[in-house]
Amino acid sequence: MNAVLHAQGLGKKYKQRWALQNCDLDIPSGRVVGLVGPNGAGKSTLLKLACGMLRPSTGTIEVCGGHPADGVEQLAKVGFVAQETPTYSALSVADHLEFGKRLNPDWDGELARDRIRRLGLDPKQKAGKLSGGQRAQLALTLGIAKRPDLLILDEPVAALDPLARREFMQDLMEAVAEHELSVVLSSHLVSDVERTCDYVVVLVDSRVQVAGDTDDLVACHHRLTGPRRDPAALPVGQHVITASHTERQTTLLVRTDTAVHDPTWTVGPLGLEDIVLAYMTRPADAVRDTRPALEVLR
Numbered sequence: 001m002n003a004v005l006h007a008q009g010l011g012k013k014y015k016q017r018w019a020l021q022n023c024d025l026d027i028p029s030g031r032v033v034g035l036v037g038p039n040g041a042g043k044s045t046l047l048k049l050a051c052g053m054l055r056p057s058t059g060t061i062e063v064c065g066g067h068p069a070d071g072v073e074q075l076a077k078v079g080f081v082a083q084e085t086p087t088y089s090a091l092s093v094a095d096h097l098e099f100g101k102r103l104n105p106d107w108d109g110e111l112a113r114d115r116i117r118r119l120g121l122d123p124k125q126k127a128g129k130l131s132g133g134q135r136a137q138l139a140l141t142l143g144i145a146k147r148p149d150l151l152i153l154d155e156p157v158a159a160l161d162p163l164a165r166r167e168f169m170q171d172l173m174e175a176v177a178e179h180e181l182s183v184v185l186s187s188h189l190v191s192d193v194e195r196t197c198d199y200v201v202v203l204v205d206s207r208v209q210v211a212g213d214t215d216d217l218v219a220c221h222h223r224l225t226g227p228r229r230d231p232a233a234l235p236v237g238q239h240v241i242t243a244s245h246t247e248r249q250t251t252l253l254v255r256t257d258t259a260v261h262d263p264t265w266t267v268g269p270l271g272l273e274d275i276v277l278a279y280m281t282r283p284a285d286a287v288r289d290t291r292p293a294l295e296v297l298r
C-alpha cells in the first residue's frame with residue numbers, strides 16, 4: 001500500500017497522561033480520511049504529530065515519505081488547518097493570499113484568487129470581519145493553494161451551520177478531485193464523514209479502535225439478534241463489539257469477515273454511524289485491550 005501516513009508504536013504523553021498510545025496506522029494516499037472519536041480521544045494530538053507541531057514520546061511517524069516538519073521540502077508537502085481556523089484578524093483576505101505566496105514555494109495564486117472570487121469573498125475585507133464560515137473557507141483556500149500532497153484539517157466545520165457545512169465539504173471534495181490531494185480530517189459529525197470520507201479511523205481513549213475503507217467497515221459489521229445467549233460462545237472470527245440483552249433476547253454488534261451461518265440469529269445491516277458509535281460506547285476494558293490499529297483490509 002502506498003501510505004500517505006505511516007505510524008508505528010506512536011505515542012504522545014503529557015506529563016503522566018497518554019494522549020495517544022500504541023498507534024500503528026497506515027493511511028493510503030489519495031483518500032479522504034475521517035478521524036472520529038469522542039472529546040479528548042487524541043485526534044488533535046495525532047494530527048499535530050502528523051504535521052510536526054508535536055514530537056512523539058514513543059514510536060515513529062512518517063508522512064508523505066518523510067519525517068514531519070523535517071525541512072522546507074517536507075513542510076511544503078503538508079497543509080494543516082487547525083481547529084480554530086487561525087487567520088489574522090487585522091489582515092485582509094488579499095493580505096492572507098500574499099502571505100501564502102511568500103511562505104509557500106508551490107503556491108498557486110490563480111487557484112487561490114479563483115476560489116476567493118467563487119466564494120464571493122471581498123479581497124479587501126479584514127479577516128476579523130468575516131463570519132466563522134467565511135474564515136473557515138479562507139483557511140481552506142490557504143491550505144489548498146499551498147498545493148500540498150496531504151491536507152490535514154482539524155474539525156474544519158465545527159463552527160459552521162448545516163448549510164455552510166455541506167457547502168464546505170462539497171468544496172473540499174471538488175478540491176480533492178481537481179488537485180489529487182490526500183485529506184485527513186477530524187470531525188464529530190459522523191454523518192458528514194459518512195458522506196465525504198472513503199476511509200475512517202476511530203480513536204477512543206488514546207487508542208485506534210478500528211481503521212479501514214468505509215465500504216469494508218460497513219460490509220464486515222453486522223447486527224445479530226436472537227434468543228438470549230452468552231456472547232463468549234460465538235465462533236472464532238466473530239468479534240463482539242457491543243452486546244445488550246433483555247430477559248429473552250440478545251443483540252450483538254459483531255465484526256466478522258465471513259458469513260454468519262447460525263440460523264437462530266437474525267442478521268441485520270449497519271450504517272457507519274452505528275459502527276462508529278458502537279466502538280465509542282464499548283466498555284473501557286475492551287477499549288484498552290484493543291490491539292493497535294485493528295485494520296480492516298480486503
Ligand SMILES: Nc1ncnc2c1ncn2[C@@H]1O[C@H](COP(=O)(O)OP(=O)(O)OP(=O)(O)O)[C@@H](O)[C@H]1O
Nearest residue numbers: 014018019020037038039040041042043044045046
Ligand atoms: N497541551 C496539553 N497538555 C496536557 N494535556 C493535553 C494537552 N493537549 C491535549 N491534552 C490531553 O490529551 C488528551 C487528548 O487531547 P486531544 O486534544 O488530542 O483530543 P481530541 O480527540 O482532539 O479532543 P476534542 O474532540 O475535544 O478536540 C486529552 O486528555 C487532553 O486533555
